[in-house]
Amino acid sequence: MNNVIKTVKFRDLSVKDTKLKNELLKIFEDVLSSGQLILGQQVELFEKKIADYCKAKYAIGVSNGTSALYLALKASDIGFGDEVITTPFSWTATLNAIVMTGATPVFADIDENFNIKSSEIENKINTKTKAIVPVHYAGKLCEMSELKKICDSYQLKLIEDAAQAFGAYDKLKNCFAGNFGYAGAFSLNPMKVLNSYGDAGVVITNEKKVYDKIKKLRYLGAINQNPCEFVELNHKIDSLHAALILNSFKYLNTNITKRRKIAEFYNLCLNKYVTCPKILKHEHVVFEYIIRSDKRDELEKYLISHGIECKVRYRYLMPEQPAYRYLNFKSLKNANIIKNQVLSLPCHEKMTKRDTNYVVNKIINFFN
Numbered sequence: 001m002n003n004v005i006k007t008v009k010f011r012d013l014s015v016k017d018t019k020l021k022n023e024l025l026k027i028f029e030d031v032l033s034s035g036q037l038i039l040g041q042q043v044e045l046f047e048k049k050i051a052d053y054c055k056a057k058y059a060i061g062v063s064n065g066t067s068a069l070y071l072a073l074k075a076s077d078i079g080f081g082d083e084v085i086t087t088p089f090s091w092t093a094t095l096n097a098i099v100m101t102g103a104t105p106v107f108a109d110i111d112e113n114f115n116i117k118s119s120e121i122e123n124k125i126n127t128k129t130k131a132i133v134p135v136h137y138a139g140k141l142c143e144m145s146e147l148k149k150i151c152d153s154y155q156l157k158l159i160e161d162a163a164q165a166f167g168a169y170d171k172l173k174n175c176f177a178g179n180f181g182y183a184g185a186f187s188l189n190p191m192k193v194l195n196s197y198g199d200a201g202v203v204i205t206n207e208k209k210v211y212d213k214i215k216k217l218r219y220l221g222a223i224n225q226n227p228c229e230f231v232e233l234n235h236k237i238d239s240l241h242a243a244l245i246l247n248s249f250k251y252l253n254t255n256i257t258k259r260r261k262i263a264e265f266y267n268l269c270l271n272k273y274v275t276c277p278k279i280l281k282h283e284h285v286v287f288e289y290i291i292r293s294d295k296r297d298e299l300e301k302y303l304i305s306h307g308i309e310c311k312v313r314y315r316y317l318m319p320e321q322p323a324y325r326y327l328n329f330k331s332l333k334n335a336n337i338i339k340n341q342v343l344s345l346p347c348h349e350k351m352t353k354r355d356t357n358y359v360v361n362k363i364i365n366f367f368n
């Protein structure tokens with residue numbers, strides 16, 4: 001049987017576990033028979049749970065993570081004429097959300113954790129600068145104390161793209177991802193650590209003003225049948241997703257622990273061959289496990305040819321994409337090196353010991 005190629009999926013979003021499947025079907029039945037399909041009681045329960053978990057005053061459920069970030073920015077009065085400092089290294093949702101508000105993005109280089117580097121920010125600040133949008137890349141917290149200090153001294157709003165980092169926690173500060181600044185945005189899509197089974201997102205904030213405004217902005221700039229106060233599209237969340245996410249909380253801590261275990265095992269076996277990420281106990285939920293290597297392209301090909309699904313996130317910086325040709329951004333030294341070295345390996349709660357051993361052995365074989 002030596003010629004049978006084993007396959008290891010990058011992610012496995014299928015639901016095969018009978019207990020989980022039955023839970024989800026029961027939730028679907030309950031929501032259907034309630035007749036409340038959008039917003040409503042399930043969404044209110046979900047919002048309370050999210051706010052409590054993150055120790056935030058308010059949470060507002062929305063249709064997806066991109067809308068969550070966009071609405072967090074809009075409700076913080078970011079728009080035309082404003083500049084927003086962010087990372088060049090993220091999924092394009094971050095940049096699209098910023099640009100859709102009308103604001104101009106400005107990019108600061110990244111650090112060894114793939115996150116915006118605080119020391120690269122101050123020389124980008126001018127009178128138009130209104131906000132900093134850090135992304136907790138791969139689920140690891142940015143240098144939040146430094147970012148907060150900069151925001152305080154220049155009176156900028158700190159608005160976190162915490163899409164990949166639900167549950168990441170700064171123990172010293174007793175603060176969860178998304179709750180460090182003015183507002184924080186999460187995606188709860190099926191790939192994220194806390195997930196629904198379709199698109200969903202949420203904003204957390206301690207500002208009543210932001211909460212009140214997003215409640216209006218998420219549905220055409222009006223509440224219920226009241227007159228429209230702001231021109232906005234529809235960003236409402238379905239009741240079903242709220243109920244499904246409430247159920248996902250049951251598995252959150254176990255899943256985070258399993259991911260950390262796999263990441264630690266990879267680190268132990270691979271650090272002689274590649275640059276491994278530092279795995280932190282609380283500050284890191286391992287949304288993705290990303291190694292760095294100068295042989296990245298050959299390694300990627302080798303692993304794929306051995307049935308191991310791995311991904312390069314991302315081959316391009318956000319502003320290098322075709323839609324952003326009009327932006328003139330200056331070359332970013334670290335980001336340009338790092339984008340040619342990163343490779344994300346399979347690292348998720350459905351992997352078996354055989355899977356992780358297989359990945360490790362193939363990588364060691366490659367380097368030998």
Ligand SMILES: *Cc1c(COP(=O)(O)O)cnc(C)c1O
Nearest residue numbers: 064065066091093094163187189
């Ligand atoms: C997933 C993700 C988003 C967007 O979330 P959606 O729910 O897919 O709209 C935004 N930013 C980052 C960093 C993400 O990983």
